[in-house]
Amino acid sequence: MKKVTIGVFGASRGMTMIEQTLGNPDAALVAICDKHVPLLDKCRKVAADKGIKVALFERFDDFFQCDMDAVVLANYASEHAPFAIRLLDSGRHVMSEVLTCSTLSEAVGLVEAVERSGKVYMYAENYCYFNTTFEMRQRYRRGDIGELMHAEGEYIHDCSSIWPQITYGERNHWRNTLYSTFYCTHSLGPILFSSGLRPVKVIGIETRNMPFMRALGTKAGTAGMEIVQLENGAMVKSIHGGLKREPGSINYQMYGSKGSMETDRWDGGNLHVYIEGERNCVGEHVKYVPEFTIKDAAGAGHGGGDFFTTYYFIRQVLGDEEARKNSIDVYTAVDMCLPGILAYRSIVNGNAPQKVPNLRNTGERDACRGDTFCTVPEIAGSMFVPNNIYDTEEIPDSVYEMVREKWVKGLPG
Ligand SMILES: NC(=O)c1ccc[n+]([C@@H]2O[C@H](COP(=O)([O-])OP(=O)(O)OC[C@H]3O[C@@H](n4cnc5c(N)ncnc54)[C@H](O)[C@@H]3O)[C@@H](O)[C@H]2O)c1
Secondary structure (H helix, E strand, O other): OOOEEEEEEOOOOHHHHHHHHHOOOOEEEEEEEOOOHHHHHHHHHHHHHHOOOOEEEOOHHHHHOOOOOEEEEOOOOOOHHHHHHHHHHOOOEEEEOOOOOOOHHHHHHHHHHHHHHOOOEEEOOHHHHOHHHHHHHHHHHHOOOOOEEEEEEEEEOOOHHHHHHHHOOOOOOHHHHOOOOOOOHHHHHHHHHHHOOOEEEEEEEEOOOOHHHHOOOOOOOOEEEEEEEEOOOOEEEEEEEOOOOOOOEEEEEEEEOOEEEEEOOOOOOOEEEEEEOOOOOOEEEEEEOOOOOOHHHOOOOOOOHHHHHHHHHHHHHOOOHHHHHOOOOHHHHHHHHHHHHHHHHHHHOOOOOEEOOOOOOHHHOHHHHOOOOEOOHHHHHHHEOOOOOOOOOOOOHHHHHHHHHHHHHOOOO
């Protein structure tokens, strides 16, 4: 069978997908694009070690001309949708890193590009594919805990020590310009993927922009929270950002009408399940380590999740129905992302509740088409809002110079 030819755009996080593609017998890595030349040098060495030839590009427009079936987007988190739309329109399948899109307008454009192209769009929300979260999905779908009433998703990651390495001292790096509730799909995604339920309403709330992050160049609230209502009335608390906890916390809980499931806060890999019996409040609790559904995932990054996203993407392109069922399509991808955008709209409007549109319905799209509300001036145009609601004073250039120097010298933040 012909291998799926793949290009990777962005070679920092993209190196993970490069390695997963190289390890996949159904795929051939043919091209990589990154404007940062040292990363291309690293890619050249990886390809040489494998004895394969990969075309390397600094400019996206040159990469775009390359003959390839599919592209993995691992470029800036705020720029995925426009590149995805261009690639889908050129007949390429697309897998996108987090996040899906930056505005409601981009969400509509993306959904319609997928529909128009008929190509595969896969959202690489790897936190949905831990041994624990994927098990929660299977058990929820089997009805083990009844109907969802409440869920919590937590992605606590204090990035202050690595801020120089992930923002390079660039004032306009997306990690500096985006807002507290933007990066919401690691916490919210697994809840939506497991339950299959759609968000209908969101309220946002955030912490202040804490001095330890402001000193590194970001004005955003340091942690953000989305309170989400799902289509069946269930409540969800999705929390993420830089709270002081080491190691960081990745944690999920689902409470249903017949029981509950939760991942272990300290011993990752464990799942706790409580199932009620015939009588109210009487049931059984088990704790176990779920097995990966595909053994090759063991050892892959992010608790095995980094294996499944690329694997299911490639299998889907090859027409594997099982892979399609286990993948995150464009509708679920925007369901995961829009609550974060709308939570920030809630924050700037005194925490007022916001309706989450269902972009499966063509009738709900027109109201979103011109909605460019966000914190990136070039994307937002007249709907620009600052990424800080408490303190709008500019951060001096000297801060970015200091962070850049730390990056160059390999020092922590
Ligand atoms: N799922 C996860 O666990 C996970 C982990 C880390 C990062 N990410 C995601 O991966 C993406 C990339 O993040 P990152 O950590 O690599 O940092 P980053 O966003 O700083 O890196 C992006 C890379 O893309 C390159 N790039 C961007 N635009 C380009 C252009 N127009 N032309 C050429 N090169 C371009 C940059 O040079 C850079 O090397 C983001 O979307 C981020 O959210 C996901």
